Amino acid sequence: MEMESVSGQRVGYIRVSSLDQSSNRQTEALLASGRIDRFFEDKISGRSRAERPALNECIKYLRDGDELVVSSIDRLARSLIDLRTLVDEITAKGVTVYFLHENLRFTHEGEDARSNLMLSILGSFAEFERAIIRERQAEGIALAQKAGKYRGRKRALSAEQIDEARIRIGAGESKAAVARELGVARTTLYAALNRAVQR
Numbered sequence: 418m419e420m421e422s423v424s425g426q427r428v429g430y431i432r433v434s435s436l437d438q439s440s441n442r443q444t445e446a447l448l449a450s451g452r453i454d455r456f457f458e459d460k461i462s463g464r465s466r467a468e469r470p471a472l473n474e475c476i477k478y479l480r481d482g483d484e485l486v487v488s489s490i491d492r493l494a495r496s497l498i499d500l501r502t503l504v505d506e507i508t509a510k511g512v513t514v515y516f517l518h519e520n521l522r523f524t525h526e527g528e529d530a531r532s533n534l535m536l537s538i539l540g541s542f543a544e545f546e547r548a549i550i551r552e553r554q555a556e557g558i559a560l561a562q563k564a565g566k567y568r569g570r571k572r573a574l575s576a577e578q579i580d581e582a583r584i585r586i587g588a589g590e591s592k593a594a595v596a597r598e599l600g601v602a603r604t605t606l607y608a609a610l611n612r613a614v615q616r
Contacts, residue, residue, distance in 0.1 A: 423482070423483070423513070424482035425480055425482030425483035425484070425512075426480070426483045426484075427451060427452055427453050427454055427483070427484045427486055428454060428455050428456075428457065428475060428478065428483055428484070428485050428486065429444075429447040429455070429456045429457070429485075429486050429487075430456075430457050430458075430471070430475050430485060430487050430492070430493060431443045431444060431447070431457070431458040431459070431488070431492065432458070432459045432469070432471075432472070432492045433458075433459070433460050438460075440458055440460075442488075443488040443492065444456070446488045446517050446518075447486050447488060447517070450486055450515075450517055453486065455478070457471040457472065457474060457475035457478070458471050459471040459472055472493075472503075476503075476506065476507060476510075479507060479510055479512045480510070480511075480512070481510060481511030481512070482511060482512075483511075483512045483513070484512065484513040484514075484515055485512055485513070485514050485515065486515050486517065487514070487515070488517050488518055489516055489517065489518035489519065490516050490518070490519055490521075493514075493516070497537065497541055501537070504523050508523055508524055508525040509525055511525055512525075573601050573605050573609070574599060574601060574605070574606070574609045578599055579609050579610065582595050582596075582606060582609075582610065583610060586610075592606060592607065
């Protein structure tokens with residue numbers, strides 16, 4: 418694959434949705450496209466920007482003349498609005514965004530109507546595909562529940578751990594410190610405490 422001349426660094430961004438997913442394929446694809454000066458990787462990323470720390474760090478790191486290389490559109494964005502916002506934000510810094518799978522390149526000064534149309538179309542397809550997958554998962558779970566074969570995911574925290582956490586927080590420990598010791602994210606602890614209160 419021929420690499421266009423880049424005045425700055427070529428930076429790779431990788432995102433996997435779960436811990437058991439491997440980032441190897443994305444890494445190999447990025448390296449096959451030419452040199453990559455630095456990688457940023459998010460694991461178990463959520464829908465919001467706050468849940469993608471590597472992406473935020475990557476955007477801060479990027480400078481005018483750099484190129485951000487991503488294996489495909491759905492690895493950068495979780496929705497069409499997210500995609501458009503991110504591409505606009507990154508290119509406004511003078512950074513080129515290059516999607517390998519779609520072979521699309523976006524720059525701030527080189528606004529290309531056809532590329533923008535392709536970005537919107539492909540982003541819509543990616544969003545639609547994710548919606549179908551979620552719908553199939555929901556249907557599968559509903560059928561399994563009906564057959565008595567699905568009990569749901571095991572809770573991250575036991576009732577005893579939640580009680581212990583409530584006592585420690587009541588004694589003045591920070592929720593962040595308690596969550597760290599229990600080996601869960603703060604959001605998981607907050608959700609568990611809220612569920613316990615609602616019962």
